[in-house]
Amino acid sequence: MTKRIRSKIARGSAELAILALLAEQSLYGFEISKRIEERTGGVLHFTLASLYPMLYELEKRGWIAGRWEANQAGRDRRYYCLTPTGKKELVPLRREWNFFFQALDCLAGVTNA
Amino acid sequence: MPDWSAVVRDRLLLLDLPAKERQEVVTELAAHLEDLYEEEMRKGLSEPEARENVTSELVRWRKLARDIHSAKLTEGIMNARTRQLWLPGLVSLATSMFFLMILIQISMQPRYLGRSPLQMVLLPWLALLPLCGAGGAYLSRRGGGYRWTRLAAGLFPTILLFVLCSILVVTHLLVPAQPRLWYGSLAVALGIVLPTASLLLGSLPFLRSRGHETRSVIS
Numbered sequence: 001m002t003k004r005i006r007s008k009i010a011r012g013s014a015e016l017a018i019l020a021l022l023a024e025q026s027l028y029g030f031e032i033s034k035r036i037e038e039r040t041g042g043v044l045h046f047t048l049a050s051l052y053p054m055l056y057e058l059e060k061r062g063w064i065a066g067r068w069e070a071n072q073a074g075r076d077r078r079y080y081c082l083t084p085t086g087k088k089e090l091v092p093l094r095r096e097w098n099f100f101f102q103a104l105d106c107l108a109g110v111t112n113a
Numbered sequence: 114m115p116d117w118s119a120v121v122r123d124r125l126l127l128l129d130l131p132a133k134e135r136q137e138v139v140t141e142l143a144a145h146l147e148d149l150y151e152e153e154m155r156k157g158l159s160e161p162e163a164r165e166n167v168t169s170e171l172v173r174w175r176k177l178a179r180d181i182h183s184a185k186l187t188e189g190i191m192n193a194r195t196r197q198l199w200l201p202g203l204v205s206l207a208t209s210m211f212f213l214m215i216l217i218q219i220s221m222q223p224r225y226l227g228r229s230p231l232q233m234v235l236l237p238w239l240a241l242l243p244l245c246g247a248g249g250a251y252l253s254r255r256g257g258g259y260r261w262t263r264l265a266a267g268l269f270p271t272i273l274l275f276v277l278c279s280i281l282v283v284t285h286l287l288v289p290a291q292p293r294l295w296y297g298s299l300a301v302a303l304g305i306v307l308p309t310a311s312l313l314l315g316s317l318p319f320l321r322s323r324g325h326e327t328r329s330v331i332s
Contacts, residue, residue, distance in 0.1 A: 029141060030148040048145055048170045052138075053180035060184060078141050 014054055016097055017044060019082060019090045022064055028077035029055060055080060063089050114150065115164060117143040124174040129255055130185055138181060146170065182257045197258035202269030205249030205312070209270040212241045242308055243315030245270065250319035260320050267316025271309040278305065 017036050021027060027035065032055075033046040046054075058064045063086035071077045082090070104110055121143045128135055146167055153163035183193055213234070219225065220233035250267035258266065265272065 028144075030145045033145075048142060048149075049173060049177045049180070052142060052145075053177070053184040056181060056184035075144065076140075077144055078137075 011054075012093075012097070013044070014046070014050070015058065016090075016093055018054060018058065019063065019086055019093065022080055022082040023087065023090055026079045026081040028071065028079050030077075032080070058086070062086075114147070117146040117150070120171070121146065124171065125178050125181075128178040129182060129257065134185065138185075179257045186257075193257070196256035197253050197262045198266055201249040201252035201256065201258070201263075201266035202272075204252055205245045205267060205269045206273060208248055209238075209242060209245040209308075209312075212245070213238050239307055239311045242270075242311035246312030246315030247319065248315075249312075250316035254319045263320055264313075264316060267319070268309060268312050271305050271312060274305050274308070 017040075018032060021032055021035055029051055033051050036044050036046055055064065055066070059066055059080070062083055064080045065083050066078045066080045068076050069079045101110075118139060121139045125135070125139060125142075128138065130138065149170065150163050150167045153166050154160070158166065216234045216237050220228070220230060225233055246267040249269055250263045253263040253266035
């Protein structure tokens with residue numbers, strides 16, 4: 001049970017992280033993992049095995065869309081962008097996580113830890 | 114620089130997707146490894162060190178193939194359990210029962226009436242069962258099933274028979290005054306062994322992984 005909850009939390013937070021990044025600009029897989037790592041100070045780290053199944057899952061749901069484009073070095077990379085559906089989904093997702101953290105803070109005082 | 118496309122292609126042999134989609138996944142993952150490798154080199158690592166760091170991403174390929182497969186697959190009315198176990202298992206069961214029924218029908222033809230059921234039904238059925246086991250295990254593998262799921266799908270007919278037999282045995286223990294039931298359940302229990310072996314024979318080729326997706330060292 002604990003493992004399932006942890007897994008769901010990790011999955012949910014990964015979805016939020018990816019959608020929030022793609023709301024700012026289109027990125028390809030490697031850039032997404034680098035940005036997340038940089039901006040969370042290395043707390044969140046995506047490996048190849050954790051990132052791509054998640055991207056494909058979000059793409060299947062229609063929240064993000066991928067297309068092949070040349071990057072700055074002229075190499076073809078698959079850039080992902082947020083779709084209108086993804087933008088809609090991001091709003092309640094952010095709100096849910098906000099509630100979740102507030103609730104956790106009330107209970108465990110995690111903000112001042 | 115290592116040929117990352119070849120590395121990924123080699124390890125994702127298990128990934129069961131349409132050719133174009135599969136190629137796209139291979140290209141994308143190879144590009145990721147290529148970027149990672151170049152970044153490691155930019156940090157000042159030597160080529161073997163960079164390669165080793167990238168290699169650390171290359172573990173659990175079988176799981177990755179399964180995760181990508183299930184992420185890409187449009188589930189529709191079938192979930193993973195149905196695709197990997199129930200449907201292949203039912204195919205194995207249905208084909209085994211179909212063969213048995215046909216063999217019984219043939220043995221009842223007037224010209225075969227003098228022959229023994231062992232010769233006319235049981236032995237030909239045992240000879241056909243590997244096909245049923247192979248069908249079940251193949252469909253389960255195609256659906257992305259684990260090795261044990263593939264095995265269960267291949268042996269589904271005898272697993273079901275075993276469950277029924279166990280119910281008979283338990284019934285006998287609860288109602289001891291039925292000697293026929295006891296002998297009947299014992300006979301069925303013994304009859305499970307040979308069909309299981311036969312189904313297993315057909316399932317075996319599909320229990321192995323395709324290719325070398327578990328290798329962790331890049332040559």
